[in-house]
Amino acid sequence: MSERTILVWFRNDLRIRDNEILLEAIRKADKVLPVYCFDPFYFKHNLSGNPKTGNIRARFLLESVANLRKNLQALGGELIIRIGNPAEILPQLADEYQVNEVYHHREVAHEETEISEQVETALWKMRLNLKHFIGHTLYHKEDLPFPIKDIPDSFAVFKKKVERDSNVRQCVVTPDQIVAPEIKDKGEIPTLQMLGLNEPFDDPRATEHFVGGEDEAQAQLEKFFLNNSHTIIGKKNTNINLSKMSPWIALGCISLRQVYWEVIKQQQLNNTAYPGMLLDLLWRDYFRFMFKKHGQKFIAVKDELTGMTESVVNGNELFEHWEHGETGVPLVDAIMHELNATGYINNYSRQIAAGFLVNELKVDWKKGAAYFEEKLIDYSPASNWGNWAFIAGVNDPRESRYAIAALPVTEQTAKSDYIDTWLPEVYATGVVVK
Structure with missing residues (x-):
């Protein structure tokens, strides 16, 4: 029997912890091929003449991808990096490494879903399946008390029903080993200049410098709770804004579920309330589900x-x-x-x-x-x-x-x-x- 190889297409899920597509690929395949594509679409200039992705945001992304590669290598794997259209690159890699299936996390905004559809079409021509997973929300859509088409448009109603009738799933385990095929060309992480951007100026007035990556996300979460562990319940309405976790959450360097369960643990350990933080996590779910329900009509x-x-x-x-x-x-x-x-x-x-x-x-x-x-x-x-x-x-x-x-x-x-x-x-x- 020939070996089974699954390609894991990373996008906004740049982590090894609580990453269902990575864990599932390891369980179902003999070899796993992680891939990240720097799509030129996200670095083009808009109608105002400004880059779609600015240099500070791009630097954070580069740091996050570099950290993902390091963490995958520590497990015995590797991250293939390419610059180009995923609809062209992924089929090429699938053919080169005799891939049997491609995994990725489903997106909801129209630009991201359109790219997924292009990839899916290209893979289908090769008789390969693009398997979709749900990994960007706090509540899994299958656990909601209503189908997507019937999600309340009112956030207040959405919040009430979800908190009353749904539960947040536990995080999936972190893999301890990855078996990768022999990589001929892993590719190098591009520079900002290669993406058409200049190096950002680090303003001395900034009190905090954000560094991308899963390791930094874990450190930020630990630091936040360490600094707030003395707060008495009911006296503080701490949110994602004050924890400053949102940059890492946006790129999936840490999952909403991991943040949620850490909040729950800290509330129990330290008698500390974080209602604003939990509320912000729910707002993120609400916006994603509204895009899923209405598409572009939502905005x-x-x-x-x-x-x-x-x-x-x-x-x-x-x-x-x-x-x-x-x-x-x-x-x-x-x-x-x-x-x-x-x-x-x-x-x-x-x-x-x-x-x-x-x-x-x-x-x-x-x-x-x-x-x-x-x-x-x-x-x-x-x-x-x-x-x-x-x-x-x-x-x-x-x-x-x-x-x-x-x-x-x-x-x-x-x-x-x-x-x-x-x-x-x-x-x-x-x-x-x-």
């Missing part, structure tokens, strides 16, 4: 004509002031300076910046969503575009996590801690402003 503009005249006439200039932090509103400008310098701002600040662009400047919300896609190191299609759609009123604004986003900035009561740090003379470019 479709209700009325393309409403308010578009002002947006078309003034949108470009007003948008440029906003993206460069030159609106004249100190809080908004400071938030945008931090985003541009570090690739990260907290969720509350995102609501303020987005609400200002949409409600005050009357600029098309999709331009802001695309800009966040470029800059945020924790960019996730469903969460990013879903949040912007809420703020823009495409979906019910009452469902937004932060009602403050619907208010004019002048009426907001947010603390302006950003201003002292992010409005000094030295900007992210290192240029002194006279």
Whole structure:
């Protein structure tokens, strides 16, 4: 009998812990071929002339892929790395290594699903199956108390029913060994320059530097709970924002389930409450399931004509002031300076910046969503575009996590801690402003 080889296509699941496709491949195959493709689609320039993936976000990705390779090698495996279209590369590798089946985690946003469909079509021509797994949500869709088509559009109703009638599955075990075929050309991790990007400038004002990878994700989670283990239950509403786990969650360097069960364990051990953290995990599920249910209709503009005249006439200039932090509103400008310098701002600040662009400047919300896609190191299609759609009123604004986003900035009561740090003379470019 010939040996069975399964190709594991990594995308936004850059981990060996709680990774069902990796574990299942090891169990079902004699040899496992892990592959990561740097798809040029994600590094092209958008209509505004900006890269779809900015250099800070890309650097975090490169670090995460490098760490995945290291961890796979420690188990006896290897990660093949290629630059190019997965629909061309994966069939080539499947043919070269006599692959019997390809595994991957299913995505929900239209760009990602379209790429999956192209790969599936290409593999089908070779009579190979692309097997889909669900590994990006806290609750497995088969455990929901309703089919996808009947998921409540209201987050409040969704939350109530899911928490009452569903359970979060336990994490799958971490493999202790991988048997890989003989790799002829593992491929090298590209540089930023190879992806068409410059090295980012590390602004000295940044209090934290995010490093990609599963190892860093584990360290960040441990550090967070160590620093918060003294908190008495009911006194703190800690969320993903404060834990700063979202960059690693976005790339799947750590799973939502692992974060969830660690929160539960810490609550039991230390009598510490993290309701906000659990709520943020559920919001991530909600946005993904809404994309699964509605597709692009979930973020479709209700009325393309409403308010578009002002947006078309003034949108470009007003948008440029906003993206460069030159609106004249100190809080908004400071938030945008931090985003541009570090690739990260907290969720509350995102609501303020987005609400200002949409409600005050009357600029098309999709331009802001695309800009966040470029800059945020924790960019996730469903969460990013879903949040912007809420703020823009495409979906019910009452469902937004932060009602403050619907208010004019002048009426907001947010603390302006950003201003002292992010409005000094030295900007992210290192240029002194006279």
